[in-house]
Structures are given as structure tokens and as C-alpha cells.
Amino acid sequence: MNVLVVGRGGREHAICDKFSKDPSVARVFCAPGNAGIAAIAECVDISEGDQEALLQFAKDQVVNLTVIGPEQPLSEGLADTFNREGLLVFGPSQKASAIEGSKAFAKELMKKYSIPTAAYETFTDFNEAKRYIHEQGAPIVIKADGLAAGKGVVVALTEEEALQAAEDMLAGAKFGASSSKIVVEEFLDGEEFSFMCLVHHDRIIPLELAQDHKRAYDGDEGPNTGGMGAYSPVAHLPEGVSDVAMDAIIKPVVQAMIEEDRSFTGVLYAGLILTEDGPKVIEFNARFGDPETQVVLPRLKSDLAELLVNLLTDQPVNAEWIEETVLGVVVAADGYPGSYQKEISLESVLTAEVTLYHAGTKKEGGLIVSDGGRVLLAAASGMTAQQAGEKVYAALGGTDTTGLFYRRDIGWKAGYKGK
Template sequence: MKVLIVGRGGREHALCWKVRQSPLVSEVFAAPGNAGMEDCAVRVPLAESEQEKLVEFAQREGIALTIIGPEAPLLEGLADRFREAGLKVFGPNRAAAEIEGSKAFAKELMKKYGIPTAEYAVFTDCGEALAYLQEKGAPIVVKADGLASGKGVVVAETLSEAEEAIRCMLLDHKFGEACAKIVLEESMEGEEISLMALVHGETVIPLEPAQDHKRAYDGDRGPNTGGMGAYSPVPQVKREIIEEAVETILKPCARALVQEGRPFTGVLYAGLMITEDGPKVVEFNARFGDPETQVVLPRMKSDLVEVILRLLDGETPEILWEEQGMLGVVAAAVGYPEKCETGAVLQGLTELSPDVHLFHAGTCRDEEGRFLTAGGRAFLLGAKGRTIPEARERVYRELDKVQCLGIFYRRDIGLRAYQTMQEASQGASL
């Protein structure tokens, strides 16, 4: 069978890589893809927003399954259009994707169905939002209601930070229509994890958890980004907590969407805070996470395509996982997540060990065939290890081979897991 992956980033590169391994698959297409995916997919020069052309391509090529990577085309109704054309697609329809497209909708759904999350309020008026801020105080979280590429969230430690974020969104329209409405939310404390699941109606098949690093700089400083690195599993969070999150959050959310007349098919992503009162929802996404996908899929022993097809046929397939951990570090263009400097030559990529995972995102090739930076996050470099600390050591050793003045990356990805392993080792020796 032929499979089409819609998207162009590191997540889509990882999907192409994983799908290409399936014995069920003869050819993988990526629309539009990027230059780094060409080792595992045929690129199609169609943007994610070109719905009719994508449908025509899928029909012409006899595409048996389409997986939609990014959130924007889902909220534009791309999955709806594919289904209308009688094409098999893995991704939620526009109504179900609203779980990511509107934070206010997601919060109201959680409140209605008793899904644990932080206290919140929704505003369109700046004065009312500032009055609520004075009442609640800081720290507090300010969120743009709509899509802002992972950058529309400000965790404000002080009142002045929160006031600036509110004004930037409601008065200055920093993220356009995405911040015509904002959510002010209680700041939660605890360990934050990402838990994704393959969903079809009320059937929920959880994937292995991961921990993302959203801030741009070491020590969780700087602005929020789309993600600067991730690792899986998350050794500091017990398996019982993960199982609790599946039962109290993922499954109830899938049931709620069915009851609301918005049945979900695709990847339901829950960003969770593990608080003293148990797991609570930070946010929902309607697709594979990025960069979590790049560290979760390499640990999957099962055939992703077979699992998806069986799920769509009404089955509940089991997924097998490697015990090894996987850690990935994102290299981003200087200036990210604001205005980026692109066009820098990425030297040393050919010197990398063959057993590491290199997933391209914002890169392109020049006339000499060299890779250049072409977007915010350039690539993710990942490696496996018996433990997360071992995987972490391997990744940073390989990253030292990459020479480029136009990129930066965090040096502390996975450090929390490393510290947890150290503490566990010391406890065992005592």
C-alpha cells in the first residue's frame, strides 16, 4: 500500500521513517516534506493547505492511508475533505480538532465532564482580564485561545509579566486571531509530561510517555517554544500515575467528544502536570506532538501502520515497546522562537554515528547538496540507551560533531531524569 504523510517538520520525518519500515507499505509520500526526508519518502510539492490538490493526488496515486501531522490543516478541515472523498485518513475532523484549536473549548469540555485541570477563566476584554489578575495574583498562566505554534503561552511569575502578556495578546494582537480570546489559568506545580494516545471513537490506545522541554534556554529559562528536546520514558513518573492519567483523562476525553457529537479519530495528546492531587491537564493537542514523536516512535516495536489500520477497523491492537530509553535534542536557528537567522551551513551531519536518529525539520539543501538552516527548529538528534542518562550522553557526544554558528541547543535536556537515576542509585547503595 501507499501512505501519504502531510507536513514538513521533524514529527513528519519521524512518521515517514516509521511508516517506511512497515512490510505493508510499498511507498511513502510526504507533502510537502523537507530535504532531509528524502531517504525515506518521496516529496510532493503540495502545501498542507492545498486541500483539493492533496485529495486529487491521493486519488490519483491510490493512497491507502493518509496521516496528517500538523494541527493547522486539521482545523482547516483537511481530514473532513479526505473522508468526504472516501479516502482513509488518520486525523480528527475539524469539530474534534477544536480540542486543540480553542483552549477555552477544551477547558469548558473538561469542566463539564469532570476531567481534572487547573482553575481558569476566559476573557476577550483586557480590563476584565487585568481585574481578574489582580484578584488571583501571580504566578499565573496566560494562554492565547487559538493556535500559536506552541508560543502562545506565558507562565508569568510576577504581576507585571502577566499584565504585559495580557496586553500583548488582547491589545497588541501578538498572535493575531489566536489571541482575540485568552485563558487565564492557575499555575500548577509538579512534573510535566506528554501522554499521547491513538484514538478512534471511545477506543484509546496509549503510547509511551515523554517529557518535552518547552523553554528556549537551559534551566527552563527564556520564551516558550515548540519544544527544544524530549525523552521517553519518564523514569521519575511511576507507571501507576500514567495508568491513572489514561483512566481519568484520556478515556473520559474521548468519551466526552463522542457525547458532544465530535467523535475523535487520530492522536489525542495530553500535556499533563503531575500534581500532589494527581495528574491534571495542562493542554490537549489533536495530533502527534513535536518533538515527542521523534523520541516515542523509535521505541515502538510494533508496526504503526498495522496498528492504525486495525484501530480504524474497530479493533484494539496492543503496542509493543522497547525497554531502551530515547532522548532527542533540538538544534534551532539563532533567534528562535522570534525572528530567526537562516541560511547557515550545517557541517558534520555526515560524520554522525549510523545508529543515532537525525530528524530534519527546518532545513534545505543548497546547489552543492549541503544542508542549510531554513526555519526555526532545524533538526532533532536522538539516540537510545539502556537508560535516559546513557542516551543523553550519546546524543551530546554526537552533537559536538555538528559545526554551525547559526544554531543553538539546550545542554540540559533529560537532566531531571539523570538526577532521578542518580538519586535512585544512591538510595539503593544506602
């Protein structure tokens, strides 16, 4: 097969890497890709938002399967464009991607179909939100309704912090139109985990669980980010939790989307939390998670391209997994998730003897430099999180990370105790 991956980040690097190793795949294209992806795939200078150019390229190159990585082109209807032309594409329609594109829609859907999640209210007026926050008290969670590159959520530990977040989003338009509406919801206490499933209408293939670290700094301190590291499996969760989540959350929401005439095809990402009352939904995404993809796909023994085509064409499907733990640590630009410098030299970091997934990189004058807040993810496997973590941190410790930073405690909940 010829396959096309749309996107330019670490998630897309991991997808391309898996495709490049799949026996069923002849050529891997990535549009637009990045400096790391260029080593394993044919990068094409077409942006994720240029639907007509992507469609024409897929036709010209006889692409058998297209996988759309990021949320923005999904919310703009790229999958619909491919589907209208009869091309095989793995990604939800514009209507179905609303499960990520609007947090208010997702919460209303869960309420209607009795899918367990935090209590909430939605607001477009700051003064009304302010009254509600005072009534509920802290801790409390403030979310921009629309897409905000993983930065639109504030877990406020004080009322002052909650009010500031609500004011920034509603009155200050911090995320533009994405925060013209906000969701204010109950703070849930428990163990968070990520459950991704490959879905086509009512068919579901569960992937292995992962857990990521959202906070910027060690000890889960600092602002929320798009994710500073992850690992899979999540061995410290109770046995059978994925089965419970499948029955209580995944199957009902897949059926709910069908009932709402928004039948889902693609990766349904459920960000879940295990509470005293069982797993509840924190959020849904309509695509592979980042950085979870970089630690889940390396554990997949099955041919991913074949799996997706079989799912899309209603053929038998079966996913097989390796037992090892994969742990990944994000290397980010100083200042992320706030303002940060670009074009930091990565020559020393690229010598690290572990798997490196490029997130925000580009070539400049023959050298690879940073081109984003999250720059790289360094990953390794081992029989335990401790073994995998030792490999990653030993490799990073031997490099020059001037202008960059990374957390030193990724995997601590899974048993990583340092070198």
C-alpha cells in the same frame, strides 16, 4: 500499502521514518516534506493547505492511508475532505480538532465533564483580564485561545509579566485572531509529562509516556518554545500514573467528545502535570507532539501503519514497545523562538553519528540549509537517559554549530548528568 504523510517538520520525519521500516508499507509519500524526509520518502510539492491537490494525489497514487501531521490543516478540515471521499485518513475532523484549536473550548469541555485541570477564566477585553490577574496574583498562566505554533503560552512568574503577556495578546494582537481571546489560568506545580493516545471513536491505544523541555535555555530558563528536546520513557514518574491518567482524563474526554457530537479520530495528545491531587490537564493537542514523536515512535516495535489501519477498521490492535530510553535534543537557530536567521549551513551538523530528524531544513544549491527556528533533532537510544544523552551530546559536540544553539541539559530530570 501506500501511505501519505502530510507535513514538513520533525514530527513528520519521524512518522515517515517509522513507516519506511514497517513491513506492511510499500511506498511512503510526504507532502511537502523537507530535505531530510526526502532521503526516506517520496516528497511531493503540495502544501498542507491545498486540500483538493492532496485529495487528487491520494486518489492518483492509490494511497491506502493518510496521516495528517500538523494542527493547521486539521483545523481547516482536511480530514473531513478525505473522509467525504471515502479515503482512509488518520486525523480528527474539523469539529473534533477544536480540542486544540480553541483552548477556551477545551477548558469548557473539561469543566462540563469534571476532567481535572487548572481553574481558569477567559477574556476578550484587556482591562477585565487585568483586573482578574491582579485578583489572582502570580505565578499565573496566560494562553492565546487559538493556534500559535506552540508559542502562545506564557507562564508568568510576576504580575507585570502576566499583564504584559495579556496586553500583547489582546491589545497588541500578537498572534492575530488566535489571541483575540485568551485563557488565564491557575499555575499548577508538579512534574509535566506528555501522554499521546491513538483514538478512533471510543477505542484507545495508549502510547508510551514522554517528557519534553519547553524552555529555550539550560536550567529550564528563558521563553517557552515548541520544545527543545524530549525523552521516553519517563522512568522517574510513579508507577501506574498512565493508568490513573487514562481513567481520570483520557477515557472521560474521549467519551465527552462523543457526547458533544465531536467524536475524535487521530492522536489525542494530553499535556499533563502530576500534582498533589493527581494528574491534571495543561492542554490537549489533536495530533502527534513535536518533539515527543521523535522519541516515542522509535520505541514502537509494532508496525505503525498496520496498527492505524486496524484501529480505523475496527480490527484487533496491540502495541509493543522496546525497553530502551530514547533521548532527543533540538538544534535551533540562534534567536529562536524570537527572530532568527534562515539558510544557515548544516553540512557539519549532518555528520553527527546519531539519528537526525529534520524539522526546518531545505536544499539550496545542492546543500542542506536551515529553513526554520527548530532545525534538527538529534536522537539516540540507551539503557538509561544518561547513556542516550552521552551519545547525543558527544555527536553534537564534534560538529560546527555556528549560528545554531541547543540545550546541554535535556534529560536532567530523568538522570542525565552530563558527559
